[in-house]
Amino acid sequence: MSLDxxxxxxxxxxxxLADDLAAVNTLIRERMASEHAPRIPEVTxxxxxxxxxxxRPMLTLAAARMMGIEGEHHHRLAASVEFIHTAxxxxxxxxxxxxxxxxxxxxxxxxxNTSSVLVGDxxxxxxxxxxxxxxxxxxxxILANAAATIAEGEVLQLTAARRIETxxxxxxxxxxxxxxxxxxxATEAGGVAAGAEEAQVEALRAxxxxxxxxxxxxxxxxxxxxxxxxxKTVGDDFREGKPTMPVLLAVARADDEERAFWQxxxxxxxxxxxxLAHAQALMAKHGAFDATRDAAKAWIARAKESLERLPEHxxxxxxxxxxxxxxxxxH
Amino acid sequence: MSLDxxxxxxxxxxxxLADDLAAVNTLIRERMASEHAPRIPEVTxxxxxxxxxxxRPMLTLAAARMMGIEGEHHHRLAASVEFIHTAxxxxxxxxxxxxxxxxxxxxxxxxxNTSSVLVGDxxxxxxxxxxxxxxxxxxxxILANAAATIAEGEVLQLTAARRIETxxxxxxxxxxxxxxxxxxxATEAGGVAAGAEEAQVEALRAxxxxxxxxxxxxxxxxxxxxxxxxxKTVGDDFREGKPTMPVLLAVARADDEERAFWQxxxxxxxxxxxxLAHAQALMAKHGAFDATRDAAKAWIARAKESLERLPEHxxxxxxxxxxxxxxxxxH
Numbered sequence: 001m002s003l004d005x006x007x008x009x010x011x012x013x014x015x016x017l018a019d020d021l022a023a024v025n026t027l028i029r030e031r032m033a034s035e036h037a038p039r040i041p042e043v044t045x046x047x048x049x050x051x052x053x054x055x056r057p058m059l060t061l062a063a064a065r066m067m068g069i070e071g072e073h074h075h076r077l078a079a080s081v082e083f084i085h086t087a088x089x090x091x092x093x094x095x096x097x098x099x100x101x102x103x104x105x106x107x108x109x110x111x112x113n114t115s116s117v118l119v120g121d122x123x124x125x126x127x128x129x130x131x132x133x134x135x136x137x138x139x140x141x142i143l144a145n146a147a148a149t150i151a152e153g154e155v156l157q158l159t160a161a162r163r164i165e166t167x168x169x170x171x172x173x174x175x176x177x178x179x180x181x182x183x184x185x186a187t188e189a190g191g192v193a194a195g196a197e198e199a200q201v202e203a204l205r206a207x208x209x210x211x212x213x214x215x216x217x218x219x220x221x222x223x224x225x226x227x228x229x230x231x232k233t234v235g236d237d238f239r240e241g242k243p244t245m246p247v248l249l250a251v252a253r254a255d256d257e258e259r260a261f262w263q264x265x266x267x268x269x270x271x272x273x274x275x276l277a278h279a280q281a282l283m284a285k286h287g288a289f290d291a292t293r294d295a296a297k298a299w300i301a302r303a304k305e306s307l308e309r310l311p312e313h314x315x316x317x318x319x320x321x322x323x324x325x326x327x328x329x330x331h
Numbered sequence: 332m333s334l335d336x337x338x339x340x341x342x343x344x345x346x347x348l349a350d351d352l353a354a355v356n357t358l359i360r361e362r363m364a365s366e367h368a369p370r371i372p373e374v375t376x377x378x379x380x381x382x383x384x385x386x387r388p389m390l391t392l393a394a395a396r397m398m399g400i401e402g403e404h405h406h407r408l409a410a411s412v413e414f415i416h417t418a419x420x421x422x423x424x425x426x427x428x429x430x431x432x433x434x435x436x437x438x439x440x441x442x443x444n445t446s447s448v449l450v451g452d453x454x455x456x457x458x459x460x461x462x463x464x465x466x467x468x469x470x471x472x473i474l475a476n477a478a479a480t481i482a483e484g485e486v487l488q489l490t491a492a493r494r495i496e497t498x499x500x501x502x503x504x505x506x507x508x509x510x511x512x513x514x515x516x517a518t519e520a521g522g523v524a525a526g527a528e529e530a531q532v533e534a535l536r537a538x539x540x541x542x543x544x545x546x547x548x549x550x551x552x553x554x555x556x557x558x559x560x561x562x563k564t565v566g567d568d569f570r571e572g573k574p575t576m577p578v579l580l581a582v583a584r585a586d587d588e589e590r591a592f593w594q595x596x597x598x599x600x601x602x603x604x605x606x607l608a609h610a611q612a613l614m615a616k617h618g619a620f621d622a623t624r625d626a627a628k629a630w631i632a633r634a635k636e637s638l639e640r641l642p643e644h645x646x647x648x649x650x651x652x653x654x655x656x657x658x659x660x661x662h
Contacts, residue, residue, distance in 0.1 A: 036504055037486040091452060095445045114426045117448055118485045121422060121455070125478035128459060132472045140471060141463045147456035154449045155368040173367055 009321030013058055016315065020061045020075065021054060027079040031126050043107045043119040047086050056186045057082045059211075063190025063204045066313045073134040073193050080143065081186045083127035088150055088182075090120035095154065096240075139189045146185035153177010162241035162269060164251050164262045171248060172213070179219075180212030203309035207319065210303035214326050217296040220244035221330065224280055225289055235276045241266045245295060249288040250279070258282055293330055300327050340652030344389055347646060351392045351406065352385060358410040362457050374438045374450040378417050387517045388413045390542075394521030394535045397644045404465040404524045411474065412517045414458035419481055419513075421451035426485065427571075470520045477516035484508010493572035493600060495582050495593045502579060503544070510550075511543030534640035538650065541634035545657050548627040551575035552661065555611055556620055566607045572597045576626060580619035581610070589613055624661055631658050 014021060028048055034040040057078035064074035092098070093106040094113045100106060108116040124147070131140045157174045160166045187208030191201040223237040224246050237244050243266070251262050261282070265275045283289055303323040307316055345352060359379055365371040388409035395405035423429070424437040425444045431437060439447040455478070462471045488505045491497045518539030522532040554568040555577050568575050574597070582593050592613070596606045614620055634654040638647055 034483050034486070036501070037483050037490060039486050039490050040483065088452075091448050094448055113444070114489055115486070117422050117425055118482055118489065121419075122479060122482035122486065124452070124455060125475055125482055128471065128475035129479060132468055132475055135468060137463055137466060137468060137471075140459065140468075144456055144459035144463055148453060148460060151449050151453035151456055152365050152368050152371065155365070155370050155446070155453065158445060158449065159368060159370050170367070 009318055009325045010053060010055070010058075013062060013315070013318045013322060014054070016318065017058060017061045017065070020065070020078070021058070023072070023075045024054070024057050024061070024078045024082070027075055027130075028082060031079060031083070031130065032123065034122070039111070039115060040119050040122055043090070043111055043115050044086065044123065046104075046107055047089060048082070054082065056085050056182055059183060059186040059208060060190040060193075062315045062319060063187040063208075064194045066310060066315045066319075067191050067194030067196040067200060067204075069190075069194035073136075074190060076130045076134050077139060077189055077193050078186075080127040080130040081182065081189070083123040083130070084143065084147060084150075085182060087120040087123040087127070088154075090116040090123070092154070095158070134193060136193060138192050142185050142189045142192065146181045149181035150177050153181065157242065160243055162243075162267050164243055164247065164259075164267050166243035166248060168245070168248060171243065171245060175213055175216040175220075176209070179216040180209050183212030183215070184208035200310055203306045207303050207306040207310075207323075210299045210306060211323055211326065214296045214299035214303065214323070217245055217292060217299065218326055218329060221246055221289065221292045221296065224283060225330070238266065238276055238279055239269075239271065241269050245292045246283050246288045247279075249291050250283045250286050253286040253288070254282070293327070296327050296330070300324065340649055340656045341384060341386070341389075344393060344646070344649045344653060345385070347649065348389060348392045348396070351396070351409070352389070354403070354406045355385070355388050355392070355409045355413070358406055358461075359413060362410060362414070362461065363454065365453070370442070370446060371450050371453055374421070374442055374446050375417065375454060377435075377438055377441065378420060379413070385413065387416050387513055390514060390517040390539060391521040391524075393646045393650060394518040394539075395525045397641060397646045397650075398522050398525035398527040398531060398535075400521075400525035404467075405521060407461045407465050408470060408520050408524050409517075411458040411461040412513065412520070414454040414461070415474065415478060415481075416513060418451040418454040418458070419485075421447045421454070423485070426489070465524060467524060469523050473516050473520045473523065477512045480512035481508050484512065488573065491574055493574075493598050495574055495578065495590075495598050497574035497579060499576075499579060502574065502576060506544055506547040506551075507540070510547040511540050514543030514546070515539035531641055534637045538634050538637040538641075538654075541630045541637060542654055542657065545627045545630035545634065545654070548576055548623060548630065549657055549660060552577055552620065552623045552627065555614060556661070569597065569607055569610055570600075570602065572600050576623045577614050577619045578610075580622050581614045581617050584617040584619070585613070624658070627658050627661070631655065 032041050032044040032048060060078040060081050061074055090107055093108050094116045098106045099109050128140070131143055153174050154177055156170065156177060160170055160174060184205045185208070188201055188205035191204040196204070220237065223234060223244065226234050247262070247266065251259065254262060261278065264270050265279065300323045304320050307320055310316060363372050363375040363379060391409040391412050392405055421438055424439050425447045429437045429439070459471070462474055484505050485508055487501065487508060491501055491505060515536045519532055519536035522535040527535070551568065554565060554575065557565050578593070578597065582590065585593060592609065595601050596610065631654045635651050638651055641647060
């Protein structure tokens with residue numbers, strides 16, 4: 001039921017942006033081609049056409065439309081954002097040695113790690129070519145900064161693994177790298193391309209950032225509190241020793257015995273039967289689920305406050321509903 | 332002896348550009364830092380400070396100086412070129428599963444593939460940030476195109492492996508991806524940053540391209556004709572089934588029996604004792620060594636012709652000597 005209700009805002013946005021999205025999809029198909037290396041479009045198509053929701057390019061299109069864009073630069077920008085996203089997915093699957101994404105085998109499994117690394121590099125270069133075509137150095141600056149934050153966040157996640165003493169500050173930095181940096185770059189760049197005023201560009205950036213942070217916090221919560229009907233595998237982060245918010249909150253409130261448990265299971269990765277259930281029980285006992293949900297809700301409130309600073313436009317209530325949808329998955 | 336003579340042009344250039352190079356090294360050290368993810372500068376320093384020759388950034392500096400650059404944008408550009416080079420080395424070592432580079436263990440061996448992929452991504456993003464600071468969209472265009480050509484060439488090399496029927500056209504495309512694309516982008520961007528005229532920018536681009544193609548052809552030749560005193564491991568390309576120029580020439584002139592040998596050894600990778608020596612003997616028999624050397628020399632001649640189109644400057648004879656040095660390794 002909640003899922004049914006929840007998918008609506010995303011679909012409404014896609015419907016409103018249908019022409020723009022069609023143009024972006026055409027551009028993506030054109031630019032992922034490589035006349036000389038057919039492996040490139042093969043690998044890319046596997047991922048790009050696997051039915052991703054195009055959430056990030058939609059954020060760019062929505063921001064640009066709200067700010068009254070003319071011309072077609074927002075299509076290039078949206079395609080560029082999707083290429084950066086796809087490149088990071090390809091590299092992430094190598095890094096995590098993933099075998100499934102969006103219900104299908106990953107590219108590194110179907111081809112090899114090598115293809116995933118190189119095709120990711122190709123898409124990254126292609127994304128910068130598209131940005132250059134928009135003629136905006138500021139857009140390039142925004143997305144180059146986002147790319148650096150993404151890579152930095154991934155490295156940080158790598159070095160924070162199995163460290164239950166990770167601070168909330170570091171966690172937030174990882175969350176920005178994984179999700180919020182590209183969300184905020186997508187909305188900010190859309191506004192810049194449309195020539196929006198500084199205060200509006202900042203509001204768009206803040207919306208994307210808050211939406212992205214909430215999105216990732218919810219994702220991290222569902223890794224413990226999710227159900228199969230939502231399509232989430234529960235326990236991946238626990239097994240991989242990723243110090244996410246529900247863990248950090250439970251660890252902060254742990255007594256000595258509980259702390260020893262977290263150190264053994266997540267810190268050393270010495271898992272025993274029933275550990276995941278015990279971890280979930282400790283989270284429930286210390287209110288870590290509720291506190292994590294509250295944190296996500298607070299970010300959603302911030303996202304919607306940022307929208308308040310933007311002019312009235314048919315897209316605006318859709319972006320507000322999209323924000324609500326992010327936490328609606330938790331009910 | 333030949334080595335002694337050969338290192339001179341490179342050192343002369345480094346001496347002439349000493350102040351610029353010092354500024355570039357400072358910039359590299361500053362920008363490879365990551366306050367939050369210390370793994371990044373660790374991995375980068377391992378490679379950047381391992382005594383690479385800084386050939387590519389020197390090409391940018393030399394081109395910019397020849398064209399009378401003022402200000403400091405050429406330092407940012409040279410650092411950017413070195414970051415792209417370092418990023419591709421990190422990713423190449425993952426792709427090739429290399430264990431040694433520049434006589435030291437590779438980053439993927441010391442840390443892991445994951446760190447190499449992500450730190451490469453970080454440096455790539457950093458390089459675009461530096462380019463944005465130069466304020467030149469054209470420079471960004473040149474280097475984004477180079478980055479796409481590099482990735483495309485690597486994918487092409489991957490799919491051409493073990494195909495002894497690879498065409499010379501595909502080989503040249505691989506060579507441009509591996510080496511010439513960044514060489515030519517380095518010289519072209521240096522000229523653009525200095526505000527050189529179109530004809531001069533084109534001459535600089537052509538010099539870098541021809542130098543890079545010759546450089547890679549010689550490298551591929553040394554993989555069969557090199558000696559240990561030159562520091563080359565002979566036979567890597569043969570074992571990995573990479574269809575390089577000496578192979579393609581020997582295959583083109585092969586009789587049926589020889590073709591069957593190439594197909595077994597390089598096409599199927601079913602190596603037997605003495606195969607490398609037999610391959611070298613076939614190359615000698617068919618004049619493949621000489622023809623490859625002649626091809627490299629022709630590219631060097633083109634590089635020097637391109638220099639002729641540029642104004643007189645103290646750096647110009649050094650760039651000509653650098654071109655001669657590339658083939659001098661073969662004597």
